[in-house]
Amino acid sequence: MTRVPLIKLCHRVPGFMRLGRAIPVHWYFSWIKTVAPLIGFFSVHAREQRRYVTLALATSRGPGESKSIARRNLIYRKWRVCLQVAWPNIAGRYHQWVCLQGEEYLNQVCAAGRGAILLSGHSFGFSGMAVRTLAQRGHEIIRTGAGRNPERQRRRWGNGDFQRWQYLGYHGDYWHRFRVLKQLQDALRRKAVLYIGIRGLPAGDPEYEIDYCHGRFFLDPQILRLIEILQVPVLPCFVLCDKNGRAGIKIFPAITPVAKEIITGFGSLYAEYLRNFPENANIWKRVARGEEI
Amino acid sequence: MTRGEIHNSVEALVKELYHQEDGVNLAENFPVLGPDGVLDSVLALQLLLKIEERFGIVVNDDEIERENLANLASITKFIERKLA
Numbered sequence: 517m518t519r520v521p522l523i524k525l526c527h528r529v530p531g532f533m534r535l536g537r538a539i540p541v542h543w544y545f546s547w548i549k550t551v552a553p554l555i556g557f558f559s560v561h562a563r564e565q566r567r568y569v570t571l572a573l574a575t576s577r578g579p580g581e582s583k584s585i586a587r588r589n590l591i592y593r594k595w596r597v598c599l600q601v602a603w604p605n606i607a608g609r610y611h612q613w614v615c616l617q618g619e620e621y622l623n624q625v626c627a628a629g630r631g632a633i634l635l636s637g638h639s640f641g642f643s644g645m646a647v648r649t650l651a652q653r654g655h656e657i658i659r660t661g662a663g664r665n666p667e668r669q670r671r672r673w674g675n676g677d678f679q680r681w682q683y684l685g686y687h688g689d690y691w692h693r694f695r696v697l698k699q700l701q702d703a704l705r706r707k708a709v710l711y712i713g714i715r716g717l718p719a720g721d722p723e724y725e726i727d728y729c730h731g732r733f734f735l736d737p738q739i740l741r742l743i744e745i746l747q748v749p750v751l752p753c754f755v756l757c758d759k760n761g762r763a764g765i766k767i768f769p770a771i772t773p774v775a776k777e778i779i780t781g782f783g784s785l786y787a788e789y790l791r792n793f794p795e796n797a798n799i800w801k802r803v804a805r806g807e808e809i
Numbered sequence: 810m811t812r813g814e815i816h817n818s819v820e821a822l823v824k825e826l827y828h829q830e831d832g833v834n835l836a837e838n839f840p841v842l843g844p845d846g847v848l849d850s851v852l853a854l855q856l857l858l859k860i861e862e863r864f865g866i867v868v869n870d871d872e873i874e875r876e877n878l879a880n881l882a883s884i885t886k887f888i889e890r891k892l893a
Contacts, residue, residue, distance in 0.1 A: 693850040
């Protein structure tokens with residue numbers, strides 16, 4: 517499900533790049549909406565994904581609704597990759613592909629002389645588009661993750677003057693993680709924006725639990741502790757696509773960097789998003805297995 | 810600032826983060842940071858920020874290594890070098 521040869525052809529091969537730029541967004545999206553469910557019938561991996569969604573949602577949704585969510589989840593997964601692959605070719609006219617709301621909140625925080633943290637759910641929505649779009653609009657963005665191959669991320673997304681964003685992988689040993697955290701703190705001093713996708717855990721301290729419709733859900737206390745140490749305002753940020761395939765980035769007003777405030781302010785929003793748009797989550801395999809999300 | 814003063818300040822900061830009582834003295838080779846240390850990487854950052862604030866120094870990320878920050882003695886020596 518992660519291979520997108522047609523999109524790659526249009527957006528990576530020089531001869532076809534002009535064609536890739538010319539095709540309207542909703543054409544691409546219609547194509548993906550047609551193809552992704554078909555793949556769902558033939559691909560073993562896609563069938564597995566559908567099974568995880570229906571399994572995870574078995575207790576909270578009816579069988580018909582679960583099936584429909586599973587189908588939309590396949591489209592989401594495919595489209596997410598397509599948008600990211602297409603980005604280098606469409607960055608110059610990103611406003612046709614992306615709709616940004618709430619940037620004024622981010623600007624207010626940055627104008628106050630501090631950096632900011634954009635907080636979203638781990639593997640939820642089209643988060644990669646927020647990073648790329650804000651970088652394109654002149655913000656210095658840092659994204660972190662425990663990616664297994666940060667070098668590949670850097671090679672793929674870290675070059676080119678239209679990509680003012682950096683991926684910092686905190687995989688590796690203690691000293692590497694420590695250095696990454698220091699780099700984050702230094703970047704925030706330069707008024708950079710840090711993007712974090714917070715993980716959910718199936719067990720934890722009741723203090724960090726948020727209202728959730730598919731079992732118990734605890735926000736990662738390490739991230740909350742880090743936010744409290746970094747002491748910069750936190751802005752919830754979620755990215756979903758509209759019916760034409762355009763990514764809608766929504767940034768919410770700033771929250772004080774205190775764990776309690778984040779659980780109340782961000783946690784309730786995240787739970788609401790998961791409840792209303794479950795197909796935009798890439799977490800169902802782990803939910804079904806009871807693993808950390 | 811003498812080495813003793815630096816040591817005492819760092820010791821107080823570590824105790825604060827490690828929730829150690831004031832009366833207990835930490836040994837020179839007490840493992841503060843690193844895989845065997847008492848502080849995880851998030852608390853390590855907090856300690857570093859407190860050190861920067863307390864001593865008015867800036868620690869670069871390439872200076873974050875075992876030789877400089879593993880235990881109380883190495884942290885004290887490192888700060889002393891930065892202040893010199």
